[in-house]
Amino acid sequence: MSAPAPRFRIGDVVRVDSRMALGHCRTPFFLRGKTGVIVGIQGAFHDPEKLAYHKPGLPRQVLYKVRFKQSDLWPNYRGKPHDHLEADIYEHWLMRISAEARSDSHAA
Amino acid sequence: MPEPKRKTELRQGAGGRAAHDVGGLDFGPIDRTEHDLALWEKRVDAMLILLTGPKKGAFKIDAMRRVIEDYGQQQYDSTTYYEKWIRAIRNLLVEQEILTKEEIEAKIAAVEEAMRASGRELQGGSVPWDDVGGRM
Numbered sequence: 093m094s095a096p097a098p099r100f101r102i103g104d105v106v107r108v109d110s111r112m113a114l115g116h117c118r119t120p121f122f123l124r125g126k127t128g129v130i131v132g133i134q135g136a137f138h139d140p141e142k143l144a145y146h147k148p149g150l151p152r153q154v155l156y157k158v159r160f161k162q163s164d165l166w167p168n169y170r171g172k173p174h175d176h177l178e179a180d181i182y183e184h185w186l187m188r189i190s191a192e193a194r195s196d197s198h199a200a
Numbered sequence: 201m202p203e204p205k206r207k208t209e210l211r212q213g214a215g216g217r218a219a220h221d222v223g224g225l226d227f228g229p230i231d232r233t234e235h236d237l238a239l240w241e242k243r244v245d246a247m248l249i250l251l252t253g254p255k256k257g258a259f260k261i262d263a264m265r266r267v268i269e270d271y272g273q274q275q276y277d278s279t280t281y282y283e284k285w286i287r288a289i290r291n292l293l294v295e296q297e298i299l300t301k302e303e304i305e306a307k308i309a310a311v312e313e314a315m316r317a318s319g320r321e322l323q324g325g326s327v328p329w330d331d332v333g334g335r336m
Contacts, residue, residue, distance in 0.1 A: 112216060115266050115269075115270070116262055116263075116265045116266035116269055120221060120223045121217035121218075121221045121223065121224075122223040122224035140262040140265075141262075143260040143262035143263065144260070144262040144263050144265060144266035145263070145266070146259060146260070146263060146296070149260075149262075165224070166224065
């Protein structure tokens with residue numbers, strides 16, 4: 093079975109969905125609704141949210157490495173301005189947003 | 201047996217997140233004390249590897265995460281790492297119809313009886329079944 097084609101490319105600015113999740117999901121609460129940039133494509137994997145209920149986990153979901161600015165995650169962040177955090181987020185939790193909005197802040 | 205350090209703070213400002221999902225909440229410093237695993241903990245680890253391996257395939261690790269992540273805060277905070285595992289394993293064996301509650305209870309009763317007969321001390325109590333049951 094061929095892997096699904098990734099919807100996003102490295103450099104795309106994305107927002108993590110802020111929906112509530114029942115059951116098992118691998119999107120941490122503190123990243124929901126936050127904006128980051130795709131910095132890696134990790135492959136396509138069986139969907140853990142479906143595997144959690146003994147389903148086959150299809151269609152497979154592309155997993156991305158997403159980089160967030162720490163100052164976007166924590167109010168009153170006191171570290172360096174360019175500190176960042178990277179997290180693996182599945183494609184069905186990501187939405188593309190306008191690249192212009194954040195094009196200045198995520199250069200690797 | 202010393203009482204393990206456990207996180208019992210109310211999830212202030214948790215905003216509806218599940219009990220396990222505490223990233224960014226204030227819990228103070230992490231307890232990094234190392235400790236040896238008890239024999240039963242090693243057995244639980246081995247049991248999970250066998251049950252989720254390709255030969256048995258009783259359930260995926262994601263299913264165990266789902267059961268543990270469905271725990272309420274009180275239950276999540278009052279159980280240790282491998283206590284969470286074995287409770288989830290037990291519930292999934294019932295959910296997947298590999299064992300019945302009655303079979304598990306009967307085996308536990310037999311083990312307890314054998315321990316009493318040999319004069320060994322029983323630790324802990326029974327664990328409620330309230331969170332067993334597949335959905336979807």
